[in-house]
Amino acid sequence: MKKFCFLFLIICGLMVFCLQDCQARQKLNLADLENKYNAVIGVYAVDMENGKKICYKPDTRFSYCSTHKVFTAAELLRQKNTSDLNEIRKFSAEDILSYAPITKDHVADGMTLAEICSASLRWSDNTAANLILQEIGGVENFKVALKNIGDKTTKPARNEPELNLFNPKDNRDTSTPR
Template identity: 40%
Template sequence: MSGTTRRPPTRRTVLGLGLVALAAACAPARPEAGVTPSPTRAPTASPVPTTPPPLDLTVALADVEARHGVRLGLHALDTAQGRTVSHRADERFAFCSTVKPLAAAAVLASRGVGGLDEAVPVTADDLVTYSPVAETRVGVGMTWRELGDAAVRYSDNTAGNLLLRGAGGPEGLTAWLRGVGDDVTRSDRWEPDLNAFTPGDERDTSTPRALAGTYGALVVGEVLAPPERDVLTDWLVRNTTGDALVRAAARPGWTVGDKTGSGAYGTRNDVAVVWPGTPDGAAVVLAICTDQAVPDADTVDAPLAEAARVVLDGLVTARST
């Protein structure tokens, strides 16, 4: 276990009120707004910072939906000012492989960086479909660090299951999520079954608002201690599966950490933390989820990239207004 003391925030400060508290906590230090108190009078309290109104991009996002024939859910938070963008943000979508960083975070929280190099057996019975890394390690095993790297960066399903096992299985992960303030996301099954989404079935689902809130709390909040947070962030930034999604909307010089997912009904998701490279250093946390009306529909990347471009350009531009 890491020797660093963990300070998990309360549900209200992490996920409540649209992550306003998280935005304030993550903003770089800067002088307080207001007039410097006169030395001839008692200092007055600094004004309470006000959260700017949400950025209304409904028309543009509805256009993306209509042109691509998808249901698109999105929630974004600019931690610089607390400004948000939402579109179907409280509708449920299958989370698919975007759950893998959550399982990795639960393992990081329980084991700490110091426990990541312990070996974990990998057997033939553990193998499931799409396991490009774990299938080469049967009988050899992997460390917790290697499992996290394989699951988050390569979306290896066997590695994801072994992390989920380390988190106490679906029930254990759900309990951990409740403990860190996510009352919405629910884990019920293992890979690859968790991708078998049916409309109306709440198993293995979340909402864009909840996913953005939890990823934000993990990467730019204080749910994880700094050493564990840095490991998770590194895995997300070096992800290999998201080039056509939120990363495609990033401008040169921006840094993106993300995790993708796909499943039945053409489900295609990307949850990302984006550092636009502005002087304030603040991140934008963004969850985009899409699905379609046909069970065997092919996944499409373009609506996610287009929606991300609309939202990121809008939020970054709004910082200067």
């Protein structure tokens, strides 16, 4: 997981670096970074002012792991109004996953939808992520939500923690930089 986070930060930094001033900067050799860190990097970035693109393995599939939490929380916020976010959701001890730093302390009292979103996004709480997925209608509705925003490549299939199990021959719970 540390390697994934490190590579994610490198990729984000590269996108910012490249979009700031592509013409004036020397192009980085991403293959060298892949070799150095024994990893695969994919980049697809678009300069929204001029439409120029930076692509490096844009169609390679990557396991999306916890990055789905941003999109499931966004879909929850799209579906609900502000007052709905104060509604309390109860859950049981059986719902608590091995990584649940926030939700594990709220089995007795439940949490508001806003608190569940915060736990998922700020603490990567896997139980909170599953509660959000349930609230938006499950994996099938998540697929529909992604299609509605133009995402034709992400393949949601499972809940936490199973969605973190990656097999290069399996497209479940993967996406591409494009």
